[in-house]
Amino acid sequence: MKISLGPNLFYWPKQTTLDFYAAVAQMPVDIVYLGETVCSRRHELRAEDWLDVARQLADAGKEVVLASQALIESESDLKALRRLVDNGEFRVEANEMGAVRLLAEKKLPWVAGMSLNVFNGHTLNLLAQMGATRWVMPPEASRETLAGILADKPAALETEVFAYGRLPLAWSARCFTARRFNLQKDTCEFKCIDFPDGMLLKTREHQDFLVINGIQTMSAKTYNLLREMPQAAGVEVLRLSPQAQGMAEVVAAARRALAGASTDLAGDYCNGFWHGQPGLELVETAS
Amino acid sequence: MSIELVCPAGGLPALKAAVDNGANCVYAGFKDDTNARNFSGLNFDDASLREGIRYAHSHGAKVLIALNTYPQTENWQRWTAAVDKAADFGVDAIILADIGLMDYAQRAQPNLRLHLSVQGSATSYEAINFYRERFNIQRAVLPRVLSLAQVEQVVKNTPVEIEVFGFGGLCVMVEGRCALSAYATGTSPNCNGACSPGKAVRWEQTPQGMETRLAGILIDRFADGERAGYPTLCKGRFEVDDATYYAIEEPTSLNTLELLPQLMDIGIRAIKIEGRQRSPAYVAQVTKVWREAIDLCQKDAARFAPKAAWMAELNKVSEGQSHTLGAYNRPWK
Numbered sequence: 001m002k003i004s005l006g007p008n009l010f011y012w013p014k015q016t017t018l019d020f021y022a023a024v025a026q027m028p029v030d031i032v033y034l035g036e037t038v039c040s041r042r043h044e045l046r047a048e049d050w051l052d053v054a055r056q057l058a059d060a061g062k063e064v065v066l067a068s069q070a071l072i073e074s075e076s077d078l079k080a081l082r083r084l085v086d087n088g089e090f091r092v093e094a095n096e097m098g099a100v101r102l103l104a105e106k107k108l109p110w111v112a113g114m115s116l117n118v119f120n121g122h123t124l125n126l127l128a129q130m131g132a133t134r135w136v137m138p139p140e141a142s143r144e145t146l147a148g149i150l151a152d153k154p155a156a157l158e159t160e161v162f163a164y165g166r167l168p169l170a171w172s173a174r175c176f177t178a179r180r181f182n183l184q185k186d187t188c189e190f191k192c193i194d195f196p197d198g199m200l201l202k203t204r205e206h207q208d209f210l211v212i213n214g215i216q217t218m219s220a221k222t223y224n225l226l227r228e229m230p231q232a233a234g235v236e237v238l239r240l241s242p243q244a245q246g247m248a249e250v251v252a253a254a255r256r257a258l259a260g261a262s263t264d265l266a267g268d269y270c271n272g273f274w275h276g277q278p279g280l281e282l283v284e285t286a287s
Numbered sequence: 288m289s290i291e292l293v294c295p296a297g298g299l300p301a302l303k304a305a306v307d308n309g310a311n312c313v314y315a316g317f318k319d320d321t322n323a324r325n326f327s328g329l330n331f332d333d334a335s336l337r338e339g340i341r342y343a344h345s346h347g348a349k350v351l352i353a354l355n356t357y358p359q360t361e362n363w364q365r366w367t368a369a370v371d372k373a374a375d376f377g378v379d380a381i382i383l384a385d386i387g388l389m390d391y392a393q394r395a396q397p398n399l400r401l402h403l404s405v406q407g408s409a410t411s412y413e414a415i416n417f418y419r420e421r422f423n424i425q426r427a428v429l430p431r432v433l434s435l436a437q438v439e440q441v442v443k444n445t446p447v448e449i450e451v452f453g454f455g456g457l458c459v460m461v462e463g464r465c466a467l468s469a470y471a472t473g474t475s476p477n478c479n480g481a482c483s484p485g486k487a488v489r490w491e492q493t494p495q496g497m498e499t500r501l502a503g504i505l506i507d508r509f510a511d512g513e514r515a516g517y518p519t520l521c522k523g524r525f526e527v528d529d530a531t532y533y534a535i536e537e538p539t540s541l542n543t544l545e546l547l548p549q550l551m552d553i554g555i556r557a558i559k560i561e562g563r564q565r566s567p568a569y570v571a572q573v574t575k576v577w578r579e580a581i582d583l584c585q586k587d588a589a590r591f592a593p594k595a596a597w598m599a600e601l602n603k604v605s606e607g608q609s610h611t612l613g614a615y616n617r618p619w620k
Contacts, residue, residue, distance in 0.1 A: 071464070072413070096408065097408075100417060117385070119357040121360050121387075138477075139466070169467050170461070170521075173461070179534070201526070202525060203504060210525075273470075
């Protein structure tokens with residue numbers, strides 16, 4: 001089983017991002033997904049900067065995939081998407097059907113991202129016919145759903161599962177971070193950059209519930225399938241989602257898990273989706 | 288070009304109310320999780336659907352069936368059987384989100400017209416044209432996230448008819464891209480066709496006020512005299528960085544009546560009214576107002592202005608008793 005690092009869902013200063021990926025180059029991960037998938041206003045790294053990072057990681061022996069934005073709204077979003085598709089060097093992860101159209105038209109190989117809503121084998125087979133070489137399971141799908149999908153999966157298609165990190169749960173045209181500061185989205189002052197792991201949203205009885213990350217809403221708990229993944233039939237890539245602190249420890253824990261050793265990490269974890277339960281549940285499993 | 292009024296029907300009485308008050312189309316679903324309003328007591332069995340189609344067709348209205356959830360491998364046959372049943376019953380179109388199911392429908396029922404559901408999350412013409420080229424989609428329903436200028440850009444760049452939401456409950460999240468309910472309650476809009484389900488709701492009068500919970504999670508707390516709303520997950524009050532407020536969305540509903548001339552001008556082909564879970568009286572009221580508005584606007588768009596009486600009628604049935612232009616006009620942008 002390979003380990004991938006998903007696209008960074010948060011917004012960090014340029015130097016922080018460059019330092020993070022310089023460290024990633026030394027980490028035992030096989031695949032790195034790069035790019036801004038959440039908000040088109042986040043501009044610390046330009047397209048060329050991302051390509052520079054991509055080349056450095058490729059030189060370090062990583063497989064690099066450029067991830068597309070999940071919510072396309074404007075013509076400039078489409079321009080950026082076309083540039084991504086035409087990058088000529090790296091595979092692209094398609095996170096909505098517009099990207100699928102462009103990639104299939106050019107007969108390029110591509111990765112079907114987790115927001116494409118693949119819940120059955122028929123849909124997966126269609127995407128494979130359009131050129132998908134790997135697919136990422138929607139996080140809300142369970143292992144039973146996965147088993148069903150994989151029953152008639154084309155042999156050449158790789159399966160990837162989001163296995164560690166705060167779950168991206170919803171996208172909106174609205175920015176909830178800007179809303180917190182009574183700012184308009186178009187003049188948001190890029191407040192996301194002050195919250196490297198998002199803003200915690202609690203209930204009125206102070207229970208951690210969700211995380212606000214610009215236009216994205218995430219789980220407050222960290223989804224953790226490191227115990228489950230080594231036994232997961234048909235999963236070929238385990239995805240870790242970038243976080244501001246302790247990424248090297250998470251990667252090391254994932255490596256240990258794959259080697260059959262203990263994965264003990266301290267944190268507020270959940271794994272419900274995988275077990276067919278509400279996502280925030282933590283189902284105890286043997287380590 | 289005429290614009291169709293597409294109205295919700297949670298059951299036969301609502302369907303008849305829509306048709307009687309001037310709907311061009313009614314949309315409905317079967318009694319299971321093949322549609323995104325899978326609520327108990329709602330939707331159509333065979334007898335009521337047969338009668339509904341007969342009634343609509345005899346009054347010149349169309350019937351659209353929503354099969355807009357995502358089938359899973361183990362229940363795949365239920366969704367394909369629903370496609371076949373819709374075709375056998377002679378519905379005018381089916382509304383789909385899953386490309387596997389579109390592929391099936393196209394092969395098994397080549398004469399059946401396909402609409403792309405809002406649950407397909409297609410927000411650009413590239414995405415919509417993908418569905419057109421691959422699955423011969425004739426119409427697409429846009430998620431409620433684009434500004435009017437962005438909607439226009441979509442219309443200009445696709446041959447697919449574009450349908451937009453005009454009135455009703457407002458999802459602040461991109462439809463088809465929200466797992467909040469699945470995260471909290473295990474009930475997934477994508478796969479189970481429901482959000483923040485009634486079975487997970489608890490209302491509780493406490494010394495702090497009326498508390499509403501979803502799967503045990505406190506969604507909101509209301510002072511005496513405050514109107515306690517249904518605890519839809521994204522419409523609660525939460526704490527973020529020491530402020531307590533509607534952190535995601537205030538409980539308002541969408542009303543785009545005043546945008547009608549612009550929607551017609553940019554070439555929108557259909558206006559959708561939300562609310563299959565609402566009463567026949569709601570459907571009758573909203574349909575009547577929108578029919579009158581569309582007819583007036585088609586006669587003389589330049590002089591169209593929403594009548595105060597219409598807005599008052601619509602506000603009466605609005606969620607949260609207030610309305611917004613939603614993403615079409617972006618005061619929050």
